[in-house]
Amino acid sequence: MFMRVGVIGGGQLARMMIAPAVELGVEIRVLAEQEGMSAALAATAVGDYRDIDTVLAFARDVDVVTFDHEHVPQEVLRAMTAEGISVHPGADALRFAQDKLDMRRRLTELGAPQPDWAAVTNSTELATFLDAHGGRAVVKTARGGYDGKGVRVVDSANGADDWFAALAEDANGGALLVEELVDFTRELAQQVARRPSGQVVAYPLVETVQDGGVCSEVLAPAPGASAALLAEAEALGVAIAEGIGVTGMLAVELFETRDGRILVNELAMRPHNSGHWTQDGAATSQFEQHLRAVLDLPLGATNPTAGNAVMLNILGGPLGQTLESRFDAAMAAEPGVKIHTYGKEPRPGRKVGHVNAAGADAGAILAAARVARDFFA
Amino acid sequence: MFMRVGVIGGGQLARMMIAPAVELGVEIRVLAEQEGMSAALAATAVGDYRDIDTVLAFARDVDVVTFDHEHVPQEVLRAMTAEGISVHPGADALRFAQDKLDMRRRLTELGAPQPDWAAVTNSTELATFLDAHGGRAVVKTARGGYDGKGVRVVDSANGADDWFAALAEDANGGALLVEELVDFTRELAQQVARRPSGQVVAYPLVETVQDGGVCSEVLAPAPGASAALLAEAEALGVAIAEGIGVTGMLAVELFETRDGRILVNELAMRPHNSGHWTQDGAATSQFEQHLRAVLDLPLGATNPTAGNAVMLNILGGPLGQTLESRFDAAMAAEPGVKIHTYGKEPRPGRKVGHVNAAGADAGAILAAARVARDFFA
Numbered sequence: 197m198f199m200r201v202g203v204i205g206g207g208q209l210a211r212m213m214i215a216p217a218v219e220l221g222v223e224i225r226v227l228a229e230q231e232g233m234s235a236a237l238a239a240t241a242v243g244d245y246r247d248i249d250t251v252l253a254f255a256r257d258v259d260v261v262t263f264d265h266e267h268v269p270q271e272v273l274r275a276m277t278a279e280g281i282s283v284h285p286g287a288d289a290l291r292f293a294q295d296k297l298d299m300r301r302r303l304t305e306l307g308a309p310q311p312d313w314a315a316v317t318n319s320t321e322l323a324t325f326l327d328a329h330g331g332r333a334v335v336k337t338a339r340g341g342y343d344g345k346g347v348r349v350v351d352s353a354n355g356a357d358d359w360f361a362a363l364a365e366d367a368n369g370g371a372l373l374v375e376e377l378v379d380f381t382r383e384l385a386q387q388v389a390r391r392p393s394g395q396v397v398a399y400p401l402v403e404t405v406q407d408g409g410v411c412s413e414v415l416a417p418a419p420g421a422s423a424a425l426l427a428e429a430e431a432l433g434v435a436i437a438e439g440i441g442v443t444g445m446l447a448v449e450l451f452e453t454r455d456g457r458i459l460v461n462e463l464a465m466r467p468h469n470s471g472h473w474t475q476d477g478a479a480t481s482q483f484e485q486h487l488r489a490v491l492d493l494p495l496g497a498t499n500p501t502a503g504n505a506v507m508l509n510i511l512g513g514p515l516g517q518t519l520e521s522r523f524d525a526a527m528a529a530e531p532g533v534k535i536h537t538y539g540k541e542p543r544p545g546r547k548v549g550h551v552n553a554a555g556a557d558a559g560a561i562l563a564a565a566r567v568a569r570d571f572f573a
Numbered sequence: 574m575f576m577r578v579g580v581i582g583g584g585q586l587a588r589m590m591i592a593p594a595v596e597l598g599v600e601i602r603v604l605a606e607q608e609g610m611s612a613a614l615a616a617t618a619v620g621d622y623r624d625i626d627t628v629l630a631f632a633r634d635v636d637v638v639t640f641d642h643e644h645v646p647q648e649v650l651r652a653m654t655a656e657g658i659s660v661h662p663g664a665d666a667l668r669f670a671q672d673k674l675d676m677r678r679r680l681t682e683l684g685a686p687q688p689d690w691a692a693v694t695n696s697t698e699l700a701t702f703l704d705a706h707g708g709r710a711v712v713k714t715a716r717g718g719y720d721g722k723g724v725r726v727v728d729s730a731n732g733a734d735d736w737f738a739a740l741a742e743d744a745n746g747g748a749l750l751v752e753e754l755v756d757f758t759r760e761l762a763q764q765v766a767r768r769p770s771g772q773v774v775a776y777p778l779v780e781t782v783q784d785g786g787v788c789s790e791v792l793a794p795a796p797g798a799s800a801a802l803l804a805e806a807e808a809l810g811v812a813i814a815e816g817i818g819v820t821g822m823l824a825v826e827l828f829e830t831r832d833g834r835i836l837v838n839e840l841a842m843r844p845h846n847s848g849h850w851t852q853d854g855a856a857t858s859q860f861e862q863h864l865r866a867v868l869d870l871p872l873g874a875t876n877p878t879a880g881n882a883v884m885l886n887i888l889g890g891p892l893g894q895t896l897e898s899r900f901d902a903a904m905a906a907e908p909g910v911k912i913h914t915y916g917k918e919p920r921p922g923r924k925v926g927h928v929n930a931a932g933a934d935a936g937a938i939l940a941a942a943r944v945a946r947d948f949f950a
Binding site: 479520 | 774
C-alpha cells in the first residue's frame with residue numbers, strides 16, 4: 197500500500213487535493229514554487245520544479261509523484277523515473293500536454309476528431325494552410341509562448357513572422373501549430389480518470405462557458421446533450437486516455453460544431469477547472485479520484501449525486517479586499533451554494549475561488565450560484 | 574472578519590474540520606493532547622487542555638476557540654472568556670454537556686420531554702425512585718465516572734453504594750442522576766446548528782443504530798418517521814439550542830418510545846457521530862456548519878442532496894494492519910461508498926473511521942455501505 201503522495205506545484209489544484217487526502221488518510225506533501233501559496237498547508241518543500249536535484253530530493257520521500265500543473269520538464273520527469281520513482285502521469289503521457297504538435301500528431305494517429313491542423317515553419321507553409329481554410333486560422337506555439345501568449349488568430353501569411361523568427365532562435369523550436377478556425381456553438385469538456393493498472397472511469401460530459409477566453413461557468417451534465425453525444429464524448433475520452441497512457445485525471449476540452457460534431461481542442465492531465473463541480477455534485481470528486489488513480493486504487497463512482505451541478509469561477513475577486521469579507525452576504529443570500537477559496541489575493545482576471553451548486557433543477561442552481569458568485573465581484 | 578479557528582482536542586472531529594476549513598479559507602489550528610493524533614495535520618500545539626496557561630497561550634493566537642470534545646474544565650473556559658477570547662460553545666452552554674444533572678434540570682425548565690429522573694445522594698433516595706419505577710433504573714454519575722464507567726443499571730437500593738461513597742470524597746460531588754429505564758424502540762438524533770447572533774438551522778432527524786452501547790449505523794432521514802415526528806424533533810432541537818444558548822453544532826440524542834414519544838437521552842455540543850453522513854449526503858457537512866456557526870457566518874443548507882444517506886462506523890478495524898490495506902478490496906467492491914479514516918491504529922472497539930453512502934434507494938445504499946464496511950473488520 198502506497199499512501200504518500202507528492203504533488204509538484206502549490207496552486208489551487210494541489211490545495212483541493214488536501215481535503216480528500218485527509219479523509220482517505222493519504223499523506224500529501226507539496227513542493228511549492230514559493231511560500232504562502234494556495235496549498236501552503238501541505239507544503240513540505242519550496243523550490244524550483246525545473247531543477248532536477250530539488251525535485252529528486254522531494255520525490256525520494258514519497259511513494260507517488262503527481263502534479264498541480266504540466267510544466268515539469270521532460271528531463272526532470274525522466275530523472276525521477278530513472279530512479280525508480282513512481283510518477284503519474286508519466287513523461288510519455290505528459291509530453292502530449294506539453295507540446296501541442298505532439299498532441300495533434302498523436303490524436304491523428306488515434307483517429308480522434310479534431311480541427312484541421314498543420315505544422316508550419318515559415319510563412320509560405322502558413323499561406324498554404326490559410327488558402328485552404330478561408331484565409332483565417334489559429335496559430336499556436338507548440339510549447340509555451342514567445343510573448344507571454346501562445347495563441348493568435350491570423351488572416352495573413354505574415355501574421356506569425358515574429359514567431360517564425362523566434363523559432364529559428366529556439367533550441368526547442370521546430371514548428372508552429374496552425375489550426376482551422378472552428379465554427380463552434382459551444383465548448384464542452386469530457387473528464388476521465390485512469391489508473392496505472394488500466395481501469396478507466398468517465399464523468400458526464402459538461403459544458404464550459406468561456407468569458408474572454410477564460411472559463412467562467414461549467415454546467416454538468418452538458419445541457420441538452422443527447423444520449424448519443426454523451427456516449428460519443430465518453431468513448432472519445434476513454435480512447436484518448438488509453439491511447440496516450442495517461443494516469444490520473446484527464447480533461448479533454450472539446451468544441452461542439454454547428455453541424456453537431458465534437459472536436460478536440462486541448463488536453464489537460466490533472467484535475468481541471470471543468471471538474472470542480474464534482475466536489476459538491478458527484479459521488480467522487482475529481483481530486484479524490486486523482487489521488488485514487490495515481491495510487492492505483494480502484495476508481496470511485498462518477499454519477500452526479502443530485503442530478504445537476506454547476507460551477508462558477510470567482511475571477512478577480514473584490515480588489516483590495518478578501519474573499520472572506522463577502523462571505524456574510526453571499527452565504528446569507530444563498531445557503532445552498534458552496535464556496536471554495538484558493539487563499540489568493542484578488543487581482544483582475546485571477547482565478548481566486550469558485551462556487552458550486554447541485555440540485556434537481558438546473559436553472560435554479562445556476563441562478564443561485566450566480567447570485568452567490570456576484571457577491572465576490 | 575474572523576477566520577482563525579482554534580480547536581481544542583486533536584481527535585477525529587477536529588480532523589474532519591480540516592477539509593471544510595481548507596475550502597473556506599479558514600485557518601484551523603489544533604491544540605492536540607499529544608503528537609500524531611487524528612488532527613495532526615493542523616496541530617500547531619500539543620498540551621494539556623486542563624492547564625489554563627497552556628490553553629490561554631493557544632487561544633490568544635486565534636479568533637475563535639471551539640472544541641473536539643466537551644472536557645475542557647469550566648475554569649479554563651472562563652479564563653478564556655475573561656480575557657475577551659471568543660469561545661463557542663461558551664462555558665454556560667457547555668456546562669449542560671459536562672454535568673448530566675445540570676442538563677436534566679435545564680431540560681426540565683425548558684419543558685423538554687425526557688425520562689423521569691431524580692438527583693439522589695444516598696440509597697434511601699435511590700430506593701424511593703426504584704419503588705416508583707418498577708424496581709429498576711439507570712444510575713449515572715453527573716460528571717465523568719468513578720470506575721471508568723458512569724452508567725449502570727440497578728435493581729436494588731444498594732446498587733450504587735460504591736458511587737455514593739465516592740461522591741462523599743469528591744469535591745465536585747453532590748448527587749448521582751437516576752433515570753427511569755425507557756421502553757424505547759429505537760434511538761434517534763436531532764442535530765441543529767446555532768450561531769452567536771441567533772440563527773438556527775436543523776438537519777433531518779436520523780436513526781442511530783447502537784451495537785453494544787456504541788453507535789454502529791446512522792440512517793438519514795430516520796426511516797419511517799412521520800412528518801409530525803420530524804417536525805416535533807426539529808422544534809425540540811431548536812428549542813434546546815436556544816434554551817441553553819449553544820453555539821456551533823448541537824446533537825440531541827433521543828429515545829423513541831413504544832408509545833410514540835421522543836425523550837431526550839443526551840446532548841453533545843460539537844459535531845457528532847450521528848452527523849458524519851452529512852459529509853457526503855447533505856448540502857452542508859456538519860463540520861463546515863460548525864465552522865460557520867462558531868465564526869458567526871450565515872448557516873448552510875441542510876437538505877440531503879441525494880434523498881437518503883447512511884453512515885457506518887468502522888469499529889476496531891483490521892487488528893495489526895492498517896485501514897489502507899483494505900482500500901483496494903473495499904473500493905473495488907463498492908465504488909459509490911465514501912471511506913473516511915481517522916489516522917488511528919486499529920484496536921478492538923475503537924472508532925477508527927467510517928463509510929458513507931448517499932442515494933435515492935435507502936436499502937441499496939445501506940447494503941452497499943455494509944459491504945464496504947465489512948472489508949475493514
